[in-house]
Amino acid sequence: MKSLRRIIWLGLLFTGSSLWAQVSVPREGDDKPKLDEEKEAPAANAEDKQLAATFLQKHRSDLVFVKSKEGTGSGFIALMRGKKVLITNAHVLAGLRNPSFVTLDGSPLQLGTATVSKDYDLATRVVLAGGTGMPLAAAVDDEVRIGDAVVVLGNANGAGVVTPLHGEVVGLGPDRMEVNAPFELGNSGSPIVHLRSGKVIGVASYAKLDTLLSGKEKLRRFGYRIDHATNWVLVVPSRFYSESDSAAKILTATLEIEDILSNFKSIRKQNWSRVYETPALRGALERYYYVAAQGTDYADPAALGLLAALREACKSDLTAAQNSFSYDFFKHQLAANELARNELIKELDKVLAP
Numbered sequence: 480m481k482s483l484r485r486i487i488w489l490g491l492l493f494t495g496s497s498l499w500a501q502v503s504v505p506r507e508g509d510d511k512p513k514l515d516e517e518k519e520a521p522a523a524n525a526e527d528k529q530l531a532a533t534f535l536q537k538h539r540s541d542l543v544f545v546k547s548k549e550g551t552g553s554g555f556i557a558l559m560r561g562k563k564v565l566i567t568n569a570h571v572l573a574g575l576r577n578p579s580f581v582t583l584d585g586s587p588l589q590l591g592t593a594t595v596s597k598d599y600d601l602a603t604r605v606v607l608a609g610g611t612g613m614p615l616a617a618a619v620d621d622e623v624r625i626g627d628a629v630v631v632l633g634n635a636n637g638a639g640v641v642t643p644l645h646g647e648v649v650g651l652g653p654d655r656m657e658v659n660a661p662f663e664l665g666n667s668g669s670p671i672v673h674l675r676s677g678k679v680i681g682v683a684s685y686a687k688l689d690t691l692l693s694g695k696e697k698l699r700r701f702g703y704r705i706d707h708a709t710n711w712v713l714v715v716p717s718r719f720y721s722e723s724d725s726a727a728k729i730l731t732a733t734l735e736i737e738d739i740l741s742n743f744k745s746i747r748k749q750n751w752s753r754v755y756e757t758p759a760l761r762g763a764l765e766r767y768y769y770v771a772a773q774g775t776d777y778a779d780p781a782a783l784g785l786l787a788a789l790r791e792a793c794k795s796d797l798t799a800a801q802n803s804f805s806y807d808f809f810k811h812q813l814a815a816n817e818l819a820r821n822e823l824i825k826e827l828d829k830v831l832a833p
């Protein structure tokens with residue numbers, strides 16, 4: 480079963496309360512994955528290090544720390560169709576409320592309206608003042624080859640410093656690319672810079688764990704291409720953040736249902752004390768514990784009742800959310816949750832079948 484927990488959003492966050500951190504950081508008690516020996520990015524040679532250092536020094540006013548009480552992310556100022564814009568991920572924009580934007584060199588930065596991509600996890604803010612603008616690759620397919628050296632520049636691990644993370648392009652797709660530069664939490668929104676051309680070719684966006692045929696797991700890192708992002712929608716903050724809240728609750732419920740099923744044995748032994756955010760799940764667990772406490776004869780019926788309640792919880796909030804999202808970014812999230820929930824329902828049906 481493919482879990483949303485296997486998609487690792489990198490923009491946020493070290494508070495532990497962030498939705499995106501919940502997706503990306505295994506909870507206490509989770510089994511540690513047995514990672515396959517990844518193909519490590521070869522150590523950058525002296526020329527690549529110098530190219531990266533020169534680019535970083537030239538664009539100190541274009542590298543941006545994105546911070547709020549919810550956590551931290553990254554961004555950068557680029558020249559898009561002749562105009563300066565700040566580029567980051569849509570999930571950074573959605574996850575951080577009233578953020579501050581601070582450039583690496585501390586120069587003043589004034590931002591205007593925001594847009595999000597209709598197709599990809601990308602967002603922009605108009606730059607009214609500040610920065611010079613990094614050059615963007617107009618046609619990645621013409622300028623980039625597998626094996627080309629890249630560097631990712633951003634706020635790795637939310638440490639408050641820009642760290643050059645060297646690697647190579649290991650895969651290209653129509654809307655994204657795979658690199659082996661070891662970007663981390665805090666790097667969402669960081670530019671992926673193609674060292675040979677000195678242009679930004681993508682935005683560090685997410686990592687995911689793939690299960691190999693050997694049974695081991697491999698961590699892969701991806702960035703969205705900017706050259707194919709042509710459809711943008713204006714962000715109306717009140718609407719955007721209302722939809723963000725709704726999407727966050729749905730994702731939290733998906734992760735919590737998975738968590739309950741993963742720890743079902745502990746729950747049946749009544750040595751599980753975690754408190755869940757989703758009201759329907761809290762209620763289902765309270766009913767389970769109440770019925771199970773009536774005696775050993777009630778244990779199995781109580782467990783089946785809990786599983787039936789989890790199955791219902793897999794559908795109820797999704798049904799209510801249909802047609803409630805106007806931004807494509809949140810529609811994509813809803814679709815991903817639906818896929819994950821359908822897999823959970825299939826597993827539950829196997830147990831609940833008479």
